[in-house]
Amino acid sequence: MSRRSLDETLSFIAAIDRAGSPHAVSETVLSVVRPLGFTQVFAGIIPVPGMSAQQQLSNVVLHHWPDQWSRRYFSKGYLFEDPTIQRVTSSTEPFLWSELEASCRDDASAKRVMAEAREFHLGFGFTVPMFTLDGQSAGFSIASDRGELPVHFRRRLQLLAMYSFGRALSLADTPPPVKLTPREADVLQWIAEGKSDWEISRILHVSEHLVDKMARHIRSKLGASNRTQAVAQALRLRIIR
Template identity: 30%
Template sequence: MEGAFAIARQFAERAFHFDSQAELASGLEACALELGFSYFALLHHVDLRKHWQRMIRIDNYPAGWTERFIGSRLFLEDPVFCASLMTNIGFPWDSIGKLIRVSRTQRQILEAARREGLNCGFTVPAHIPGEAHGSCSFACASARTFSHDCMLAAQLVGSFAFQAARRICCARCPLRLQAVQLTPRQRDCVELVAQGKTDWEIAMILGLKEDSVTKVVDAARRRYDVANRTELVVAALFDGQISFNTVRHWQYQFAPCSSVNSRTSR
């Protein structure tokens, strides 16, 4: 798409100066139209029925679809939300089947969205440690194939738009600026707690005394101000202090595209 990068660059420059959600929404809507999209949605992937001060939700989707999407809790199984968890770069909606196994309910959600005018789209995931997952989606009323330049431009716009929304949200309701920082020893112990190890086992693995392990874990718990070890593990995973891969050693097993597509078409 000729001029797509110029459009994205112009939006990125303006994004640093948006002062309100209304201003961001207006700028994002104009940018989306220039890129050939009819709609946009900038969202945290949370329970959209609730109105949290720190929640990002800015969109111009058709009112009928928004009401149904939230009222019927379609966000719980939304295939776009689910697919965005499997990648850190933008993706067109017609490639969702390559990222997740689309269930019957999810196919019905996509079809219902098409009937409301959200025929095809492109979604940019947003994964920030210590915050809810989110995304910036662009949608079209009619079917189209996105050019490479258009998708790259949408990736840039979506990323800058989400960051602008976070900045505006911080100004309205200050967010924690950074995750709690565990010491290396605390991180080692919390990882082993997450693996189900007892304090005695952790002591044997790390060459410590059992009561020393207990003190280290309790110190980590106090840093997060949580009541028990389960909350500590959840908080540390959420903040990125420890990773799922170190807690449980496994890898994603991607099936060939043909076999995935054959299953999702049933």
Template identity: 35%
Template sequence: MLAGESHLWGRRALEFVDAADRLDAPSLVRQFESHIASAGFSAYIMAALPAPGAGLAELTLANGWPRGWFELYVGRNYMAVDPVPRHGAATVQPFEWSDAPYDRKRDRAAHQVMTDAAEFGLVRGYCIPLHYDDGGAMISMAGEAPDLDPTAKGAMQLIGVYAHNRLRSLNRPKPQRRLLTSRECEILSWAAQGKTAWEISMILRIAERTVKFHLIEASRKLNAVNRTAAVAKALSLGLIRL
């Protein structure tokens, strides 16, 4: 890859990162698809890693696979034997599809997945595994002859991670302010500023035991183990602000 091309990929990735948080889901997906297409990737999928009892459709965050391939993949339950997500669950490093280990002779089902994928133009692929505290996911993209230069792959990783995280955030259920009462939000707001229950009771001119009751109720509703956790969760959900 020429130095100019390397610089171009870096600029594209940074421009996407800068814009991602301001884009809605359709705009984000269009830009993501445009960027990966520039690198020769004609198809992709963003999905949670395989989980017992969960089908691919319900695990999928964004689907850019050919329709026929997706239907075949689901219909034949290829998720159970596909070496790519299997390897993605075991590593934190991005990898090319060809690096996902399997024995062609002993693991014929895995080899069949890769053979069938190639018939849909998914000859060479790149997978970006993501691991969160509450589970894992992967961004898998492929094409007939994509650019797998290290610089291009680095750009795809950055673009993919930001696209996935933004879509994940947009798809997260929006908090309902009714989750907490106005009084509970008010008390948590003061708690977030470091005020004790007694100090809050003086500020709001209510009994200290009433303040403690509301803190306990707010913690219960937020499924938080204590007051500090309740404050942190309320802040992250946008229920209160500092």
């Protein structure tokens, strides 16, 4: 990295550190990528199949994206048809959206998502796959109707994306506290450690049916669609460790 590039990177990091909101983070990112033609930024944790539109939206971290497109995207479940999401969950290498064209050729659903995105001037994009500390897939994308991205800028943008995403996560509104009973917390802790309902029932001296019932209550309180998601959410909220 040249001295100029290093100085610019350090300046960007300092600006991100000063950002007081996710919106400010987005604006700082766009100040860097606008000269390349990018006008939109979006980042979030990848939801698991079965999540409602509301739950999917709750995973959004940065949103400088056309609102109409977001409403259509989440209400129609496009997230699970989007080829960029499929790539994010299967590879850690950053990519241009144009690199997905060959894999979309025989996938009508994927082609539809990409075609409709172009209606909202999102035809040219670059995505950086990431992982959160609790192992969830995440993606950071910049986009526009047209633009350019020199090869040498990719790695630099990968660093900027990861730093921006981390800062936005730290600035996200803290969700209301989730109150579990001591017994529910015990059940969730044992689920996190991979115990079956039968094993938990033996450990806690309760029926297997009660363990299952409590697990469902826990999922409901955490807004989780399955036990794995409930554990991930509880870890994020430090309800369990």
